[in-house]
Amino acid sequence: MIQQVKELVLKDIRLNWRERYALYSMLLYVLSTSYVAYLSFEGVISNNSWIALFWIIVLFAAMNASLQSFKRELNQQALFFYTLANPRAIILSKTIYNSGLLILLSLLSYGIYSVFLGNPITAHLSFVLCIILGSSAIASTLTLVAAIASKTNNSSGLMAVLSMPLLFPLLLNLIKTSKLCLNNDIAFVAVNQLVFLALLNIVSALLSYLLFPYLWRD
Amino acid sequence: MKIKWWKILGILLVLYSIIAGLLMPVPKLNILNETIRNLYFHVTMWFSMIFLMLMSLIQSIRYLSSFDKLRDLKAETLASTGIFIATLGLTTGMIWAQFTWGTFWVNDPKLNGAAVTMLIYLAYFILRNSIENEDSRARVSAIYNILAFVMMIVFIGILPRMTDSLHPGNGGNPGFGNYDLDSNMRMVFYPAVIGWILIGSWIAQLSYRIKVLEINKENK
Numbered sequence: 001m002i003q004q005v006k007e008l009v010l011k012d013i014r015l016n017w018r019e020r021y022a023l024y025s026m027l028l029y030v031l032s033t034s035y036v037a038y039l040s041f042e043g044v045i046s047n048n049s050w051i052a053l054f055w056i057i058v059l060f061a062a063m064n065a066s067l068q069s070f071k072r073e074l075n076q077q078a079l080f081f082y083t084l085a086n087p088r089a090i091i092l093s094k095t096i097y098n099s100g101l102l103i104l105l106s107l108l109s110y111g112i113y114s115v116f117l118g119n120p121i122t123a124h125l126s127f128v129l130c131i132i133l134g135s136s137a138i139a140s141t142l143t144l145v146a147a148i149a150s151k152t153n154n155s156s157g158l159m160a161v162l163s164m165p166l167l168f169p170l171l172l173n174l175i176k177t178s179k180l181c182l183n184n185d186i187a188f189v190a191v192n193q194l195v196f197l198a199l200l201n202i203v204s205a206l207l208s209y210l211l212f213p214y215l216w217r218d
Numbered sequence: 219m220k221i222k223w224w225k226i227l228g229i230l231l232v233l234y235s236i237i238a239g240l241l242m243p244v245p246k247l248n249i250l251n252e253t254i255r256n257l258y259f260h261v262t263m264w265f266s267m268i269f270l271m272l273m274s275l276i277q278s279i280r281y282l283s284s285f286d287k288l289r290d291l292k293a294e295t296l297a298s299t300g301i302f303i304a305t306l307g308l309t310t311g312m313i314w315a316q317f318t319w320g321t322f323w324v325n326d327p328k329l330n331g332a333a334v335t336m337l338i339y340l341a342y343f344i345l346r347n348s349i350e351n352e353d354s355r356a357r358v359s360a361i362y363n364i365l366a367f368v369m370m371i372v373f374i375g376i377l378p379r380m381t382d383s384l385h386p387g388n389g390g391n392p393g394f395g396n397y398d399l400d401s402n403m404r405m406v407f408y409p410a411v412i413g414w415i416l417i418g419s420w421i422a423q424l425s426y427r428i429k430v431l432e433i434n435k436e437n438k
Contacts, residue, residue: 144365151358152348161344162362165337169373172330200372207368211361214282 004085008093016101022068026061030109033057038116047120051178054113055171058106058135065101066142067159069094070150082216091212095143095205099136106135123181126190130181133197134174140204141166147208147215170200225420231413235262238406245403256314257403258410263307264332265411266418270300271339273419275367278360290356291433292426293363294346299422301339303414308332331374338366 016023037045037053045053082090110131121127145163149155177193239258274296281289311332312322323329345362349355 141369148345148358148362148365151354152345153350154348158345158348161341165334165341166366166369168334168337169330169369172327203368203372207365211364214357215361 001086001089004089005093005096008085008089009097012093012097016068026065026105027108029064030057030061030105031112033060034109034113034116037113041117045117047182048179050117050120051175051182053117054110055134055174055178057109057113058102058131059138059167059171061105061109062102062135062138062142063159063163065105066098066139066146067156069098069143070146087213087216088209090216091143091147091208092205094147095140095208098139098143102135102139103132106131121178121181122183123190126194127178127181129194130174130177130190130197133194133201134170134177137170137197137200137204138167140201140208141170144204144208144211147212151215173197224416228413228416228420231409232417235406235410235413239410242402242406253314253318254403256310258406260307260310260314262407262410262414263303263310266414267300267304267307267335269415270296270303270418270422271367271370273422274300275364278363281356281360282364285353285357287352287356288430290360291429293360295426295429296422297339297342297363299418299425301336301343302421303418304332304336304339308336328374334373335370338370342366 034057037057041049107128110128142163145166146155146159149159149162152158173193173196177190177197180190180193235258239255244252244254274293277289277293277296280286281293311329315324316322342359342362346355346359349358
């Protein structure tokens with residue numbers, strides 16, 4: 001099982017590296033939205049808007065990224081592929097791959113965003129942890145939702161409808177945690193919130209693990 | 219025609235809660251005053267909704283283990299009845315808020331939780347309608363139902379407790395918390411909860427039976 005998950009994650013990395021344009025498009029998305037934010041705020045932005053805008057950019061980057069994740073698994077060939085590997089290994093590998101991708105992406109966008117709009121965060125360690133836990137929670141929820149949406153005719157439209165209400169409370173929590181990171185001299189704050197985010201990761205991974213085997217066969 | 223005892227019990231309890239809820243004495247609290255009686259009609263709706271959604275979740279789980287189409291129909295009916303009850307809960311809450319807070323809606327964890335719950339279940343119905351194949355629709359929506367319920371419980375259960383809230387029962391506001399609910403109110407509140415749960419189940423049962431009849435008519 002663990003061996004399978006490892007192989008599948010490597011397969012995803014290799015395949016997506018071969019089609020790098022998708023990765024580049026996500027990077028360009030982050031770059032251009034940060035620049036648009038910089039232009040529209042003319043470089044002066046309040047701390048609260050800084051945080052809200054940052055998470056909105058991350059959220060839509062996550063939507064784009066996870067929409068790709070079941071693109072290849074829709075055709076007949078995929079059915080054969082599913083008989084080779086354990087479906088639980090497939091969803092775990094997808095979750096791990098998407099989480100890793102989104103963590104990288106949001107850390108990068110944190111950097112780009114800071115360059116354009118400045119960086120009001122003082123509790124850096126907490127904020128980076130918040131980014132890591134938050135983006136993996138977003139990614140693991142979105143992976144299962146993408147799998148559900150890929151079963152419908154209108155997957156890209158439905159993806160937003162299905163995932164927004166599920167992610168909205170998480171987003172509120174992330175914004176609250178980030179606000180706690182604003183005016184603190186200590187590097188590590190908001191322990192409760194971070195523990196909650198970690199728990200949320202476990203819950204959504206567990207749900208994917210339990211539910212996906214029912215989803216894949218048609 | 220068989221009338222089960224729980225339907226009569228449901229009618230009696232709700233009637234009792236309406237009469238006693240409007241006549242029995244209530245504690246005089248700041249700001250709330252007589253509007254505290256809304257407890258018997260607003261909070262009970264959410265209890266009833268959670269119960270119906272839980273039943274819907276159980277039917278979805280049982281669908282996934284048996285692939286019996288009637289279970290899927292039950293899950294859908296229970297969820298739509300739950301949404302109906304939630305709309306009533308939202309309306310009673312909004313009218314109460316207009317008189318107590320002076321506005322229909324505020325940005326508050328509990329209200330956000332209610333809004334998220336409604337959105338999640340509305341998304342569930344959109345998902346159902348966007349899949350043509352019946353088996354596939356039943357399976358995918360059962361999975362989303364399970365995911366939605368767990369997420370909803372996590373958020374409306376944990377998130378409001380992590381922050382202060384304007385809503386009664388939180389953050390030192392007088393209201394429906396354990397400290398303010400006196401024994402007189404408990405005597406009306408708990409029967410009202412049970413009564414509305416029974417009435418909600420009855421509505422769900424009736425609308426399920428109507429759907430079964432329609433399906434049978436189509437097949438003839």
